[in-house]
Amino acid sequence: MSTAHSQIVSRIDETRLQRALRSLDGLTLGDQFGELFFLEVTQFEDLVGNRKVPEQAWHYTDDTEMALSVVLNLRQHGKIDQDSLMHSFALRHDMTRGYGPSMRRVLSDVREGAAWRTTIAGTFEGQGSWGNGSAMRAGPIGAYFADDLPACIEQSQLSSLATHTHPEAVAGALAVAVSAALACHDSKPSPAEFILAVADYIPDSEVRSRLLRASRLAPGTSPVHAGHMLGNGSEISAPDTVPFAVWCAAQHLGDYEEALWNAVSAGGDRDTICAIVGSIVAMSSRTTLPANWMSLMEPYPQWFREAL
């Protein structure tokens, strides 16, 4: 019975940490790939149109840096521990990694001793951030808890609430985590079925509305058009980022490179869109991360490798 099919190991049979690390690999590869494409328009269209990777050094950004703290937190606590997660975010915060101005301020204040709950409660006139910063790091949480969806829901919300308390940001993180969890199950849904299955877990919100809109896009819709319809992250908000990313992942659950080329082609917040898509698509047992891209990646920092 040694057919090719029987040799495929479902991600559900891996350990929780193995799955989180696999999603993290997909996330950072996407983050670094997407970051290469902040180019002048003509060059961007030429390279994306011809599927040519820019010849420059690959670097990870804030998406990866925050996800590293998330994965270590899961490794150390078996769940999200908000206090130590925020401590790690603040301690590891590298201003050169492309954080938004609000997050830079928050993490600097917390590093200097401010109480994080008070600091976060004061952001955006008390409404909390609805940026995509908690969604971009949620894939590994979904992968870790893929065998326990109630825990996936609870823990991805806890991770979001450490930095992004607006209900739209929480919904965005939840949608990404659930997507990564469902991708582990390899039930081979159609793209629309996958998106609807994710939307089932999301409370009423703009994120959910746009997910439902994404599920209705006709098969064969171009990513550029989908980006126009759903948002491509150029507003840096969760609703403007997550539904398009989930749509991209759903189209190409078994093909990492195809998913990433589609994700980057809509422009917008391309490192974060690609990070999210990568963290989801990496979890399908049909997906292999491209070795030639992996060889170009900036490696994980020493502090992460030693702590693991």
Ligand SMILES: [Mg+2]
């Ligand atoms: Mg980034």
